[in-house]
Amino acid sequence: MNISLKPAETFRGDFSARNSDAAILRFPFPFPEDVYMYGVNIEPHVRGGPTAAYDAVFDIDEHYLGECEDRALTLIDDPARCQVLPHMIEAEWDTLELLMESLATDYPDLFNLTKNRTAWRWQNRPLGIDHSFIFGAAQSLPCPPFEYITRQVQGDFTLQDQRDNNLYMDGGMVTSQADWSLNFDLGMSFHEWHGPVPVAHELGVFDRALAYLLRLQYGKPVRRLNWTLTVNPRLDTSPENYPLWGPDKATVTPEDIGEKMCLRVELQTLTRLPRSNAILFGIRGYLIRLEELVRVKKYAKRMHRVLRDLHPDIVEYKGMPRYRQMIIDYLAPFDDGEILSSGTAPDQTRL
Amino acid sequence: MGLNKSRPIYQKLQLDPQGRAHLIVTDLDALPEDVIEADLALSNIESWVVARAAPGIAASPPGSRAFRSVADLLSHLAHHLAREPVGLRLYAAGTEAFLWDVANIARAAGLSQDEVFLTQAGSLRRRVYCTHCKSINEDVTTNIATCRACGAHLFVRDHFSRRLAAFMGVMVDAEMPGEIPAIEVIYP
């Protein structure tokens, strides 16, 4: 796959990050219908989908350099954003193998992996990395295997240990989260770490999702989408740093909401790992400013309808009450009531 | 919004008839009567309490072993579990932070969820983790607490971490600094 990488833009401070036209058209829009409600909404993770964001096993896009830089800065500030419990060491190697093999296969211009039994050589051209190491020998890498590879991939990752008919989040690299704490949630079971999510528990969503994931097979990964809203294209919206980004939420005005308010979508993947039998949960985040999003006519209209009719508990949980009406007012002029196609594809090839 | 699903729900303790031996521990000076349905036919039951006859000196209540402090009891517990053969069941009754300190010692000793039973008794006071500075604030009885380490005004959430044995505290006035809801004692 050929992609052109932008020089590193910022996802903090001056927020220079912007989406090119190509990035807007490949954005994984999360609303297939005009109304949104929680559901298990899992589908097979195959190469290919409504937009180009689904073409690779682990998607790399134009923001690669900026996102890797942002992760590195967050880890300097708070190393506890990457933790793996000791018994998950096999899952760390499984993850390293999976990510290196996938990236080298999907982006041969950017990444290369050569193996001679356990003597591996990994080349990451965009980051200027050329490293030979022994697969399985942690001391041959500059940092633990999970941290080593996830520093070079976009999106957060967590490791789920399967035991006692349950899944336990026993590790993670979490620097671009939508407001949850790895240090607090580390070690929690499936229902525990989903504890704060409203409505869905009563619908039995998590019971069914857990039963499904316990049977997840090797070679058959699955995916789903999650979404929220973020003020400014800020990757690190952690609860840890809420004192830093919380105040931004009250600064949005009708004049700057198009530039500042971002739709944040997570393309989540779930993959069974071979040696550890653990599940790798990938949380690949995408940010798009409203003024970029509305250039896709279908997205402007649909988003207006979804937010207008959203369940109040979901509005509350996604932290929207302060500006929901302002967003609806911004989007309303774009919505002429046209009947839109089902599904999340943009229905236009140019902006 | 309903109760956070990570928040533990407790039931009265019931001695497990499958167990070979039973150890009941509490951070109170006596086991409350209504927390356990004890089958008197089961033998091999030991009970530990925290009670002092005088500063630094444990009491000698009948039928129980007394410790000078919670720290003393927990230290003995770790030592005891490392030497016990299979078949022990462990029960804890008392304040919530104590329960999960016991659970963590049990887990470190290799006990599974089938072997450890917890029930909350006495004060509802909470141990609160400040998400912003990673500090622990003990004995919080109010809905909003000021972090003693970094000064943040924390909303005490129901989201609970068994690993940290603490409730999550997140800044309540980040968006509008100084705008703090009424502070009430809700965990007496």
Next chain:
Amino acid sequence: MKARIENIEPLSATIKRFTLAPEAAKLFPAGAAGAFILLEIPGPSRVWKNAYSLISGGRRETYEIIVRRVAHSRGGSAWLHDHAAPGQLLEISEPANLFPIARAAQNHLLLSAGIGITPFLSYLPVLQAHNLGFELHHCCKQDEQEIFRPLLPNLPNVTLHGSRNSLDLTALLSAQKLNTHLYVCGPEAFMDGVIAAAKKIGWPDAKIHEESFGGATGGAPFRVNLARSGVALEVASDQTLLEALESAGLQPPRMCRGGACGVCELPVLEGVPDHHDHFLTAAARAAGKSIMTCVSRAKTPELVLDF
């Protein structure tokens, strides 16, 4: 995926070790300790799908399995013994794991009998590589000791018992500390005995792990009516309900084919199921509204399923 039989080594008159190599890709996916693969075995009139534990651990260049020729075999193991030859291609599944090492546990007690040793052979390299505390006790018949001895490492914590009597089960179990997990694999009678002895001294369910070997091989024939497919079938005495559905060209859900994973569960609309699985709770079994098609059969002459 396709695999080529690379080597067949007889270990005894009834036990053979098979080495398989990847045909298309250069490497197999790594198997976890305790993982199994399904082999599609081409018989003269039907295809069998048998599950075998990988004994080759995480090795990706080849897979190794051990096949015992089952005395009253429905055909699969007999075909492998009598007709398989190096160079042949077989369709195999990707590895799945229903019997993993409890990696968070501190101490591991492994008890096996007969061919039940196979998953533990894949455990050993992992337990040793990560310095995990363990003890392995393997029971076999007196005259089979020389078959199993070469398969086991010469370590003080690995013991081969040539008769059941040399293993003092209650003493061994009672001596274990609170941090030990118990793993059992072998014929059903052996496993039932070990688990009963463990529970008697208070061993908790959460620390007992079992791998079932040799599930139901057949039973009385019965009819099955598929309400949504509009198909009625006979399930013969030597085939499972799942195999009957597949032979009719249907594609019901399935994975482990051993009654453990729950994937093949189908709703029962009429009739009484005869449960042989390890997945349903006691309450679910009593309710009789579900059936695991891979191992369970019927108590009534007919079942109607929602499929």
